[in-house]
Amino acid sequence: MTDQLSIALAQLNPTVGDIQGNLAKIRAARKTAAAEGADLVLFPELFLVGYPPEDLVLKPAFHREAMEALNALADETADGGPALLVGTPWISEEEGTLKNAVALLDGGKVAGVRFKVHLPNYGVFDEPRVFSPGGMPGPLNFRGVRIGVPVCEDIWFTDVVECLEETGAEMLLVPNGSPFDARKFETRVHHAVTRVKETGLPLVYVNQLGGQDELVFDGASFVLNADCSLPIQLPAWEECIVTTKWHRDGENWVCRQGNRALVEEDNAAIYQAVMLGLRDYVEKNRFPGVVLGLSGGIDSALCAAIAVDALGADKVHCVMLPYKYTSGESIKDAEECAKALGVKYDVVPISAPVEGFMGALEDMFHGTNSDTTEENLQSRTRGVILMAISNKFGHMVLTTGNKSEVSVGYATLYGDMNGGYNPIKDIYKTKVFELSAWRNKVLPKGARGPEGEVIPHNIIVKPPSAELREDQKDEDSLPPYDVLDEILECLVEKEMAVRDIVAMGHDRALVKRIEHLLYVAEYKRRQAAPGVKIGMRTFGRDRRYPITNGFRDARD
Template sequence: MAQVDLRVGDVPGNVSRVIDCAIRARDELNADLIIFPELTLTGYPPEDLLLRPALHDMVAEGLERLCTEVRGIHLLVGHPEQTRQGHYNSASLICDGRIVACCRKHHLPNYSVFDERRYFVPGDGFCVMEVAGVHIGVTICEDIWAPEPARAAVDAGAQLLVNLNASPFHTGKSNERESVVAERVGETGCPVVYVNLVGGQDELVFDGESFVLDRHSATVVRAPACEEGLYPVDFEKGAEGIEVLPGKISTRIEDVAGIYQVLVLGVRDYIEKNGFRGAIIGLSGGIDSALTLAIAVDAIGADRVQAVMMPSRYTADISLEDARAQAEGLGVVYQ
């Protein structure tokens, strides 16, 4: 599972990340397959960039690079697919110089922060891909929240289900994801590999926490929150189906410390991806600006943060003292 932090619109850079990860997975982990998040090549959410023909040209060039530069391992990558019928949210299996198979997302979310029906048309048909003798049913993000795609894949011969995601964080979301996927396992009897994006993009933060459920709906692998990495999953064929060998299970984000971790990630990526040199934080001596300063320092380092006291006629001396003490304690330039 490649839990990676991608940049929206930076198709060449994202493709280079995919190539680096694939080579590492092949050479260091001896992997047969590496799975990336939803819309790997464009980053998520690409929004109105999808209306630009130049983006689709870059995606086509990126897929060609993957076919040319990576051999000896299967790659499952997400990307927009441009056709005469419209744009699809797709995933392609690439191996040894060619695209072996391609599947399209069926259920397009159009609520809350999602606006996919503006850009995509729903796919039809279900795709089962074979890797190392295992038949894999591929679904994309929202597809796993409905019963039909998983059932159809299993009816078509899938022994293992894979789900590519760009699922943003909110409190309790990790538990929601695993509960929904457990329902799909219960309905199909197939293990599920759930690969999620990590990183911040504007107002969204993707927490990662990719995971694997075995055919008994038990969590046997869970990647850490807010961290990039390659997380190996080992399988073996058993008499009753594909068995997932237990791996490392990281703790889910469920407490205040976890939420703080997400805030730090979101601020860091917002600053880095927008090319800002640093941050200036206005302090009042109150807890809200104090927390903001702490997050900024943890996100990008004290040397890139400047604190400015912004008192009013109502500011008490203790507020001035507290603000100065915090700035000095964090090693931040204070004015």
């Protein structure tokens, strides 16, 4: 009977669809683990193909390549080195259905396969669309140790781990693809602790790292002993391979104490999420860098800081696009922000193209009053110029609208909504202010930008304005952002009834107005750029409302 075991936790950043690239990461991780004396290497969920693969996994050519790669890896384990637990899609021969699987590769063969039972179908997940569930699993026999391998969502319920415990599992090794949100880490730990208490089995939780479109994975893998103590906590937001040492103590397996990293919380975690999400979106899609309009306002300043921290100043191009309503204060603030960040900075006045559009429409608009149409022409002119710069030099345009504005449609289609990615899409305006002040005090872990004040103080304290007309302020059209954001959080994240929001002390007419604006802006959000999921209900992946929608909450 084996009394000692070394398990390497491979907290790594795959790329969806890049099977050969992910295969190279597995091989490199195995080599590292072998040098540390590991017996087994545990990888995150579906690591071989990247998670989530969405409908890509339905292509027969895709899972054929995945199976070829898996078999090649299995052959390599004949060398007597570490075995591998690798997540992969798998066609079940018995059912002819596609499974979310974990394969044990050892001794030159696929030594065992287990399938995910609970396929999530809520929020950002729709796994039943592409996978069919597995049956209740028993443990895998690995070199004399019976290991249970529940996959991600399987530990959010009692039945799978209960079945594993009853069929003789001695420990639980859990591969995960658990995306970040601001409250997720505590939720994961809660479920893991609950399963350990129920079964009396130690648990290893390995999570994916990296950005994938609108999702970002924070890693933060950990180990729990059978007494619920925490011997190992891997860092969040970092790739790492950590070999854990185990020994038998009577009938129980115990993990030796190791490093317990501090996991970032609140603003530090949110900033890491948007930084990594943007970095991976740009780098995995092979853009040479990004370009954005730097208006002198706080949203574009924060996006510029995030971009520099994610990519480095040499890959960020900021452009001021002034018109007659752009204040001298904004021009000065934008220049100072660009200088503090060390980015390439250009000024492209838009008077000539805006007046050109006005002239082209003069006869058609004759006899009408100036309104938001003319304001939107300014924003759309800026969008056209930024896209021209993008086309010419290859840099992706960043759009910079916060969640408060996106919620109520305080944004211009084909104007300030123009772009390929939005780092602050899921961040309310009040949090934008918080993050900006926080970044001026803290250089985030892994950031490629400078220390110190990178967002001029005046940008943070001055009243927000779109500057599309004389003396315009955001609060001319919207309530104060602290009021707006509280109402929006009630409507969007909590799906609260109007009467319950009013009971909190908000004016009913205002709540009804915000509700209406939220609904009628859905068509704009459908055309918005993707952005990093931060909260419980991000627009697009989490919150999927119809565009044509006649419902309004009329209850008193």
